[in-house]
Amino acid sequence: MRDPVREPRRVPSPPTRTTALRHRLAELRGPDVPAKALDARALAALAANPGCRRRALLDGAGVDKAALADSLGAPGAFGQSQFAFMRGNAFEAKVKADGGAELLRLTHTHVGGGDEPLPGEAAVPDLSAVGPEGRAARTALALREATHSGGWTLLDHPMLALDVAGTPAFLEPDAVVVAPDGSWTVVEIKSFPMIDGAADPAKVGAAARQAAVYVLALEQVAARLPEPAPRLRDRVLLVCPKDFSNLPTAAAIDVRKQLSVTRRQLARLTRVEDIAAELPEGTTFDVSRTPEELTSAVASVPATYAPECLAACELAFHCRDRSRAGGEVTSLGRSLRGELGGLTTVEGVLSAASGHTGDPDDPAVAALRRASALRAEALSGAGAARTAGVPACL
Structure with a gap:
C-alpha cells in the first residue's frame, strides 16, 4: 500500500515593503488611530519647506498635527472659521x-x-x-x-x-x-x-x-x-x-x-521610510502619551522652522519655541539663514561678528565684521555728539 500523496507545505510569503511601511506608520500614529488624510493645502505647504523632515514624516504617517500640538501644550490658531x-x-x-x-x-x-x-x-x-x-x-x-x-x-x-x-x-x-x-x-x-x-x-x-x-x-x-x-x-x-x-x-x-x-520641491523630500528608519525603537506620536514622551518623540525628528510656518503648520508654535531656545538663526527668517552660510546659531553669528571665531576669508564672516565695525563707529559718533551737545542726526 502506497503512502498517500501529501500536500506541499505552504510557507507564508514575507510582508511586502509597502505593507511593512504601512505597519510602521500605523505604529507611529498609535494603536487604532486613523490616518489623517493629506490635502492639497498641506502638500503645498510641505513643498514650500522640503527640508523639514519632521513635517514630512508626520504628514506621511497621517498624524493629526493639531491634536499633537494640543498634547504638547502649544496649540495654534490655525484653520478656517x-x-x-x-x-x-x-x-x-x-x-x-x-x-x-x-x-x-x-x-x-x-x-x-x-x-x-x-x-x-x-x-x-x-x-x-x-x-x-x-x-x-x-x-x-x-x-x-x-x-x-x-x-x-x-x-x-x-x-x-x-x-x-x-x-x-x-x-x-x-x-x-x-x-x-x-x-x-x-x-x-x-x-x-x-x-x-x-x-x-x-x-x-x-x-x-x-x-x-x-x-x-x-x-x-x-x-x-x-x-x-x-x-x-x-x-x-x-x-x-x-x-x-x-x-x-x-x-x-x-x-x-x-x-x-512644487514638482521640484516634492522631489527633494526625503522618503518617509528613510526618516522612520532613523527613529529610536518604540517612537510614537500617539496623543494618549504624556507630554514628556511626546516632546521626546517630536525632538527625535529634525525640523526646519521658519516664520512662514506659522501660517501653514499646526506645530509651528512648538517648533518656534524650540528654535528660539536653541538660538537657531532660521527663527529669524529663511533669507537671513541663507546669507549666513555655515553659521547656524545666533551665538555663533555674534561670536563671528566680534572676531572671536570664524574664518575671515568667509564672505559671511567678513560681512558680519564689517557691519559690526560700522555699528560701533555709528554708536561712538552718536555718543560724541551727545557729549558736545550736538543733535545726533547732524
Whole structure:
C-alpha cells in the first residue's frame, strides 16, 4: 500500500515593503488611530519647506498635527472659521447647481475647449466607491471615458492619488472639467471676492499653489492612460464671488511656475521610510502619551522652522519655541539663514561678528565684521555728539 500523496507545505510569503511601511506608520500614529488624510493645502505647504523632515514624516504617517500640538501644550490658531466654511460650501453649491451649467459656461468662456455647452447636456458621472483607493480608480475610469466622449463632462469632487515621499496622498479638488477637445481643467472654487476682475494677490497665489498640486496628481493619472494622451491644461479656473454679490465670476490662472516649483520641491523630500528608519525603537506620536514622551518623540525628528510656518503648520508654535531656545538663526527668517552660510546659531553669528571665531576669508564672516565695525563707529559718533551737545542726526 502506497503512502498517500501529501500536500506541499505552504510557507507564508514575507510582508511586502509597502505593507511593512504601512505597519510602521500605523505604529507611529498609535494603536487604532486613523490616518489623517493629506490635502492639497498641506502638500503645498510641505513643498514650500522640503527640508523639514519632521513635517514630512508626520504628514506621511497621517498624524493629526493639531491634536499633537494640543498634547504638547502649544496649540495654534490655525484653520478656517466655521462661518467661512459654511459660506464657502453655499457658494460652491450655487456654482455647481443645475448640473454645473454656470461652471461649464465659465470654463468655456475663460479656457475654451470646444462648442459652448448647452444646459443639461454635460455628463456628471457618479464617482462614489469604497475607500479613497476605490474612488481614485473610479475617477481615473471616468476621466478616460470623458476624454473620448466628445462632449462636456463635469467631475464633481474627484479623488486623485499623488505619490509623496514614497507614500500615496489622496486629494479631492473642487472639480475637474473635461472639454469636447479632450482637455482637462482643474477648477478651484473660493469664497473670497473678485472685485473689478481682480482678487487679493496673496489669496490667489495660495489658490494657485494648491491647484498646482492637483495638476501634478492629474499628470500621474494621464500618464497611465492609453494613447492618445489627454491634454492637461496648465491654466486652472479660479471661480469667486463677483464684487460684493454672491454671483460667480472666474479667471484663468497660469500655474506653470507653481507647477515647476512644487514638482521640484516634492522631489527633494526625503522618503518617509528613510526618516522612520532613523527613529529610536518604540517612537510614537500617539496623543494618549504624556507630554514628556511626546516632546521626546517630536525632538527625535529634525525640523526646519521658519516664520512662514506659522501660517501653514499646526506645530509651528512648538517648533518656534524650540528654535528660539536653541538660538537657531532660521527663527529669524529663511533669507537671513541663507546669507549666513555655515553659521547656524545666533551665538555663533555674534561670536563671528566680534572676531572671536570664524574664518575671515568667509564672505559671511567678513560681512558680519564689517557691519559690526560700522555699528560701533555709528554708536561712538552718536555718543560724541551727545557729549558736545550736538543733535545726533547732524
